[in-house]
Amino acid sequence: MRHSSRAEVDPFIVMDVMEAARAAEEAGRHIIHMEVGQPGSGAPRAARERLVAEMEAGPLGYTVALGRPDLREAIAALYGEWYDLDLDPARVVITAGASGAFLLAFSALFDAGDKVALGEPCYPSYRQILRALSLVPVGLQTDLASRYQPLPRQMSGDLAGLIVASPANPTGTMLDKTAMGALAGSCAERGISLISDEIYHGLQYNGRAISALELTDEVYVVNSFSKYFSMTGWRLGWMVVPPDHVRLIERLAQNMFICPPHAAQVAALGALSPEGRAELDGHRAVYAANRALMLEGLAAAGFDRVAPADGAFYVYADVSEITTDSQAFCAEILEQAGVAVTPGLDFDPVRGERTVRFSYARATADIEEGLARLKGFMSTRAAAE
Amino acid sequence: MRHSSRAEVDPFIVMDVMEAARAAEEAGRHIIHMEVGQPGSGAPRAARERLVAEMEAGPLGYTVALGRPDLREAIAALYGEWYDLDLDPARVVITAGASGAFLLAFSALFDAGDKVALGEPCYPSYRQILRALSLVPVGLQTDLASRYQPLPRQMSGDLAGLIVASPANPTGTMLDKTAMGALAGSCAERGISLISDEIYHGLQYNGRAISALELTDEVYVVNSFSKYFSMTGWRLGWMVVPPDHVRLIERLAQNMFICPPHAAQVAALGALSPEGRAELDGHRAVYAANRALMLEGLAAAGFDRVAPADGAFYVYADVSEITTDSQAFCAEILEQAGVAVTPGLDFDPVRGERTVRFSYARATADIEEGLARLKGFMSTRAAAE
Ligand SMILES: Cc1ncc(COP(=O)(O)O)c(C=O)c1O
Numbered sequence: 001m002r003h004s005s006r007a008e009v010d011p012f013i014v015m016d017v018m019e020a021a022r023a024a025e026e027a028g029r030h031i032i033h034m035e036v037g038q039p040g041s042g043a044p045r046a047a048r049e050r051l052v053a054e055m056e057a058g059p060l061g062y063t064v065a066l067g068r069p070d071l072r073e074a075i076a077a078l079y080g081e082w083y084d085l086d087l088d089p090a091r092v093v094i095t096a097g098a099s100g101a102f103l104l105a106f107s108a109l110f111d112a113g114d115k116v117a118l119g120e121p122c123y124p125s126y127r128q129i130l131r132a133l134s135l136v137p138v139g140l141q142t143d144l145a146s147r148y149q150p151l152p153r154q155m156s157g158d159l160a161g162l163i164v165a166s167p168a169n170p171t172g173t174m175l176d177k178t179a180m181g182a183l184a185g186s187c188a189e190r191g192i193s194l195i196s197d198e199i200y201h202g203l204q205y206n207g208r209a210i211s212a213l214e215l216t217d218e219v220y221v222v223n224s225f226s227k228y229f230s231m232t233g234w235r236l237g238w239m240v241v242p243p244d245h246v247r248l249i250e251r252l253a254q255n256m257f258i259c260p261p262h263a264a265q266v267a268a269l270g271a272l273s274p275e276g277r278a279e280l281d282g283h284r285a286v287y288a289a290n291r292a293l294m295l296e297g298l299a300a301a302g303f304d305r306v307a308p309a310d311g312a313f314y315v316y317a318d319v320s321e322i323t324t325d326s327q328a329f330c331a332e333i334l335e336q337a338g339v340a341v342t343p344g345l346d347f348d349p350v351r352g353e354r355t356v357r358f359s360y361a362r363a364t365a366d367i368e369e370g371l372a373r374l375k376g377f378m379s380t381r382a383a384a385e
Numbered sequence: 386m387r388h389s390s391r392a393e394v395d396p397f398i399v400m401d402v403m404e405a406a407r408a409a410e411e412a413g414r415h416i417i418h419m420e421v422g423q424p425g426s427g428a429p430r431a432a433r434e435r436l437v438a439e440m441e442a443g444p445l446g447y448t449v450a451l452g453r454p455d456l457r458e459a460i461a462a463l464y465g466e467w468y469d470l471d472l473d474p475a476r477v478v479i480t481a482g483a484s485g486a487f488l489l490a491f492s493a494l495f496d497a498g499d500k501v502a503l504g505e506p507c508y509p510s511y512r513q514i515l516r517a518l519s520l521v522p523v524g525l526q527t528d529l530a531s532r533y534q535p536l537p538r539q540m541s542g543d544l545a546g547l548i549v550a551s552p553a554n555p556t557g558t559m560l561d562k563t564a565m566g567a568l569a570g571s572c573a574e575r576g577i578s579l580i581s582d583e584i585y586h587g588l589q590y591n592g593r594a595i596s597a598l599e600l601t602d603e604v605y606v607v608n609s610f611s612k613y614f615s616m617t618g619w620r621l622g623w624m625v626v627p628p629d630h631v632r633l634i635e636r637l638a639q640n641m642f643i644c645p646p647h648a649a650q651v652a653a654l655g656a657l658s659p660e661g662r663a664e665l666d667g668h669r670a671v672y673a674a675n676r677a678l679m680l681e682g683l684a685a686a687g688f689d690r691v692a693p694a695d696g697a698f699y700v701y702a703d704v705s706e707i708t709t710d711s712q713a714f715c716a717e718i719l720e721q722a723g724v725a726v727t728p729g730l731d732f733d734p735v736r737g738e739r740t741v742r743f744s745y746a747r748a749t750a751d752i753e754e755g756l757a758r759l760k761g762f763m764s765t766r767a768a769a770e
């Protein structure tokens with residue numbers, strides 16, 4: 001059977017790292033996981049309790065395509081709390097993760113052949129989902145001067161869209177209000193549809209993450225229960241879309257997804273309760289402690305050229321003074337130090353051979369052990385050279 | 386903000402019926418629901434119990450993109466039980482419902498502009514998902530002579546794909562081994578990719594549903610936990626793909642979905658247990674009883690031109706002798722008889738003005754009451770004419 005040309009998406013390199021780590025563990029080694037981009041914690045207790053209760057009360061059938069009204073209202077309320085915004089729940093669309101939101105947003109906004117820009121380094125699936133939808137990803141190279149975020153002067157008139165993320169994966173950097181406003185303004189001027197990936201909101205350590213909604217209503221904002229809410233496997237997220245796009249998205253969602261996972265919607269309501277939120281804020285405190293350890297420990301190990309780690313749970317390091325083959329270098333770290341880390345190639349096909357991403361989403365004890373191993377590894381390596 | 390042209394998908398007409406039914410209920414009326422295509426029952430007890438247990442045991446993080454190996458194995462075993470096939474679990478791909486399977490299959494098989502055929506009447510979302518992916522749906526008109534299923538002589542060389550469903554929605558009709566074999570052969574000859582929607586397998590009343598896999602390995606078979614397994618809101622399904630397509634689908638799934646909903650995967654394992662299966666077979670017995678009542682009761686009411694209701698939980702009636710405006714007719718039935726039914730326009734844009742779909746997925750008492758109301762309505766209507 002033949003396959004389409006759009007199906008020819010790149011593999012995830014981190015998967016090879018994960019497989020190598022798994023094989024090492026199977027062979028009896030103890031591995032510290034700094035490669036995976038997901039919390040070590042699960043859904044809050046309140047989320048699980050809510051699900052148990054509703055599951056016994058009646059069948060979890062299809063919900064309406066845009067998601068349960070009570071959940072849409074609870075999310076709209078979050079915009080009051082987090083950004084002091086008065087958001088109409090009618091604009092909140094519940095999705096099958098941020099991933100499902102991208103499928104809806106890209107289909108709603110772009111036609112086959114359209115060019116969509118993304119700042120590089122970035123979350124690798126943007127590029128691959130665009131390709132799978134017959135769209136053309138345009139990588140904009142970013143650097144430390146702009147906190148690895150794209151700049152208005154990089155926009156051109158032939159772009160149909162721009163995807164930004166703040167805090168970003170893999171860098172953790174944020175766009176401040178001025179930078180976000182400049183990008184939104186530039187998009188508006190040029191008729192470029194702006195998609196703001198805000199999946200790491202709730203996890204920031206240097207001031208407050210700015211939502212694109214604070215600057216404009218002409219934006220698709222994407223968020224998720226995967227990160228701050230610690231519910232990756234539940235596959236639940238949401239979008240906020242312009243008022244005149246709600247019906248359009250509703251029709252697409254009815255057909256493409258029928259509805260977002262109902263059990264996850266119920267659990268999310270529990271996660272949004274005061275008890276759920278308290279538990280989640282506890283996780284954030286752990287990440288904050290981990291981050292401080294990371295910045296100090298990585299520098300001590302020799303990884304001192306890092307992006308400003310404003311949010312999320314990543315440190316992105318320039319390792320060009322150590323290697324020009326990040327993949328081999330990560331394999332070496334796993335082999336020698338028993339620490340799994342991600343080569344930058346997944347995030348930046350151009351310069352990723354000289355970068356590495358460290359995740360600090362796991363328990364603090366793991367972070368401490370990982371940092372000690374990295375330090376030992378780097379000093380042995382330096383001595384050998 | 387502008388939107389894409391591919392986002393211009395048609396609305397579901399059944400949604401208007403559901404909204405009208407809801408409004409009537411809110412106004413205090415009692416409505417019998419024969420419009421919705423989902424079981425009135427929920428996930429089996431064994432599914433819920435399994436989820437409660439695993440949810441307490443540890444976090445439900447991202448699974449691998451193709452789904453949990455234990456679930457893929459359990460599904461492969463089902464092919465032994467149902468069709469006496471020895472299926473390699475490596476070919477089973479867990480998806481976010483049959484809906485998620487279509488998104489993966491269409492992206493994997495077709496490029497923008499490709500033509501994909503479907504027999505009409507059919508599940509409306511095939512057409513809309515194809516459009517959202519910049520593909521061109523080609524409706525093949527079917528009729529009673531072929532049990533409302535497409536025929537090999539309707540295939541033409543410019544088609545990239547064909548979607549068949551057996552048992553089908555809205556008709557409930559099945560393809561026998563000869564008919565399925567002829568379609569598969571014709572597709573192979575012409576280089577047309579065959580997608581077989583087998584979501585209603587497990588729900589058949591006239592002999593056994595044939596899987597396309599019994600005839601060829603060169604097919605994408607789509608199935609789901611929504612119908613026989615009674616787990617619509619959980620958003621879980623699966624595909625069986627040719628061995629040399631597994632890696633391709635894995636990469637697409639990693640990027641487009643990350644993974645199928647983990648909680649649903651756990652629940653599905655419970656549904657597949659002997660206790661789960663026993664509960665589900667009980668539902669099937671209810672549908673079988675409902676179906677017998679429906680065929681008799683609908684005929685008695687005057688709906689006697691129906692498609693052969695081999696499987697699923699639908700009866701599709703030709704009402705051309707009663708009306709040429711199925712939408713107005715359904716509104717009238719709801720208003721006068723308090724029974725919600727679906728106009729055929731959702732399934733067949735050409736001839737659906739003269740057809741109606743009745744669903745019998747609810748409790749038997751509801752079916753009895755609905756049939757009595759329909760009979761009363763039709764005799765009053767005849768008397769008035
Ligand atoms: C920046 C970013 N966006 C989106 C996603 C997708 O998240 P999900 O589909 O789990 O909501 C991820 C996952 O790692 C991410 O890092």
Ligand SMILES: Cc1ncc(COP(=O)(O)O)c(C=O)c1O
Nearest residue numbers: 422482483484508554609611622
């Ligand atoms: C024929 C057919 N295929 C696919 C689907 C989608 O099912 P799901 O995404 O819930 O698995 C339906 C839903 O009604 C259907 O009737």
